[in-house]
Amino acid sequence: MIKKELISMSSTLPTARLFINGEFCMSESGKTLEVINPATGEVIGHLSAADKVDVNRAVKAAKDSFESGVWSQISGRERAKVLNRFADLFEANLEELYRLETLNNGRPISETRAQISRLPDFFRYFAAEAWTHRDAVVPIEGPYLHYIQRIPLGVCALMTSFNHPLMILSKSLAPALATGNSVVIKPSEQTPFTTVRLVELLIEAGIPKGVVNLINGLGIEAGAPLADHPDVKKVVFTGGTEVGRSIGKSAANHFAKMTLELGGKGAVIIFDDMDLKRAVDGASFAAFIGAGQTCVCGSRILVQRSIYNKFLEAFKTKVNSIRYGDPFDPKTQLGPVISARSLDRILKMLDTARNQGAKVLTGGKVPTDAPKGGFFLEPTVFYDVTPEMEIANEEVFGPVTVVMPFDEEEDAIQIANGTRYGLAAGVWTNDVARSHRVASKLIFGMVWIQDHHRLDPASPWGGFKDSGVGRETGKESFEHFTETRAVTVNITGQTVDWYSPSDQPKRLN
Template sequence: MNALDKAAGRVEEHGNFVDGAEVEAGTGEMIDVCNPATGVVIARIPNSGPADVDRAMKSARAAFEGREWGGMDIRARARLVNRMADAFEANLDALYRLETLNNGRPVNETRAQLARLPDFFRYFAGLALARRDSVIPVEGPYLNYTLRKPIGVVANCTPFNHPLMIMCKSLAAVLASGCTTVVKPSEYTPLTTLKLAEIFSEAGLPKGVFNVVLGLGPTTGKHLAEHPDINKLVLTGGTEAGRIAGAAAARVFAHQTMELGGKTPVMVFDDFDVDQAVNYAAFGAFIGAGQTCVCASRHIVQASVYDEFVEKLAAKAKSIRIGDPFDPATQLGPVISAKQRDRVLSYAGIGNGEGARLVAGGVAATVPGNEGGYFVEPTVFADVSATMRIFQEEVFGPFTSVTRFETEEEALRLANDSPFGLAAAVRTRDVARAHRVAGAVKAGIVWINDHHRLDPASPWGGVGDSGIGREFGTESFDDHFEVKSVMLGTADRRDFDWYRDTAGQGRLN
């Protein structure tokens, strides 16, 4: 058992967080939450039903329409959002340790990732202060301007792989725009979301602005997505889950932002240093145990450096230290569950059956002292063709493939041979080629000579089966408002009478 599991003593039971406090759910059905590094149960949460979701939605609606939050001045709200960033930062140590316990990412990863999140809130607080409505030049003696009003209640379904980071991408924009939210975190990783709701409440966030309902996707998530009072749905998850939730939300014409599946192609050209390309490949493929929609899962490598790249990537994968996530020396933690471990291993079997060449991993790993954990060795397949399932299907684990190409046109054809279009990457020192390929690849995000980089100012999202809408940037902020157009006639037209001389009127609209 992990030392923190022992320190926890008893298994805590949690309720939903509604109207500024933790409340008991009405269903009575509980779900075990495990530490994926040990398999030990660390908490139990409710599988919330329709009445629980409705209670949270009513709290969010009341806060949105109430004076304390809904009537708050923009500058006061921006100051409050900045205070939330400060509160987050003050609790960073507790949050990243809890996230490591709950989702198994090495402590160095969670510390580095969560340290970025306070700036998400500061960025959107800045947008709230800087926003301006438009004055639009129109024909004739008219003044036309726009007014933006917050859209209302945002339903947010978040995944297990980056619990706080992905939730905060939405939450920061929600708070800065004046909306309210009901969040359903993954049933695997609810603990840091609950903790942040408690921290923000204690820091002065009004009741009902940030609510949390706990439960399974097919039950609680479904109830939330189809609730008739949502104004916007934000979901990060699998493509099929997005189709189901999106169809439900469309029935009430809710705005939608969805980041769904991915199968990121990485095009490595022979003018790029192979050792550096391998280091980027390992980072892109194995950070977070490969459980990310932008995982570098398809390496498409030019023929002249292909063999060297495969050999060095295999050696790099075998050198990665697998271990207890709380050990600072650990470089790769477990996947989230036994089910996910078995899924990754099944794709190793599929790759072998398709005739690809396994050069690293493909088996479960055992960590002394953590024998119950869900560890998988970093896995690399070479000689992979575009027709193989391991080239086409998202694995969501420490698993990547390598495919050979000859020309730039072939690299792009292979990269674009996918229904997904979330992210792509290019490795080249040729500036013209870098921009040419970035423009031609089908993806919402492209990294040139880098991977996994994001910024709250840079729009994030995909095309095709990878989703719709954008998080981050002004694109995300603006999508939390309804735009009202106001038209004012400035001419003195007190004698206007359409029906006095209908035939002589020169303009209807």
């Protein structure tokens, strides 16, 4: 099935162009980059590679549209109508988007269907926020009417990663547009195609010229000058912690707001009162969905010692049953990692883990029966892992997890919190009181109880520590795409003559 897709796509080898000021165009330099199918290693298209010149053009278009008021100054109700039209178009084109994203990033079609099908509702949710938003009237001392207005920021830079191109974009694009901002989107150079298609649907829905702009290209050539641009008022970035740190510094130089969703080292804590099958199924889902290429993946599975050996045995059986292969085959459960470079990095981390004493429970090799040329790795589990090992501390971003024992509740909490990351964790227990107690002590931005990977447009998404700053989705995200303006109205009909000779007491503030 992959081969058929490649034939149909490669007959024209599409080029992901830029979209600036209402027009698709090539970069000023004319430079292009190849786009690779990670399941086969074959070229499936190209992208037009932007640089600083193109970034400046895109930011200017976004700024001009914002200042014109064509989107920023219309009512929330009118913006909501456009976003709801877009959500309907998004939904009507889901089948095409499923297949295009699977082709581009290698996720099994069953995963892209399950994830992308929910995304139109993100735009509906934020359309509802825009439609129903009310400014606050705040009681203050004295004869004054005091109210707070939330106003859009201006130009927002939205930079997304390869692992969930449409989902990550939707989390920030929906609130950015709902609040009246103009945007410049910079997708990963590895997965540009679904973003281009989404922009086409936005145009069809009626987004005004210049409000949405798209630049493709390398992070250092397009992403860095975008984050550094003085006219960008907010930067949203999803990716690695060190790149995020650099982007955060650039944004801080011109006092831009920022939301950075960065690395993670998720902990899945399993207590001995949990049904073993449920625990194994939950841990497998947490660790290997998206080939482990998610910042919230369950890359550390902490199991109470009394069931540790039983868990290892059952977990090995489960992991060995996971089917890797052609992402377009509905039976495939695990796709490739994104690139040869990524695969090489992961394999080096596995060698380091072995050298440090970790033992392989299963996996750990490049499979010989996977599609030829693809960047596949067997689903891999390590045990006899100690907290100080690299594999227990650093993000792998691949289908790799470790299983570590703990004795008591406090041990599990200490191990889980013992990393520089704090994005997501899961707690598996049938003890209701313990589940809430443990969740309250975990230094993570998101905690799931008897579940993992759950996302909703109404729920804030983000982490603590080196996992980033700010929140995507939820009311928090809606408000973070705005700035507050306080308006105070003297309702007495009189003005104090401060400089009169009268000794009458006067109020200064």
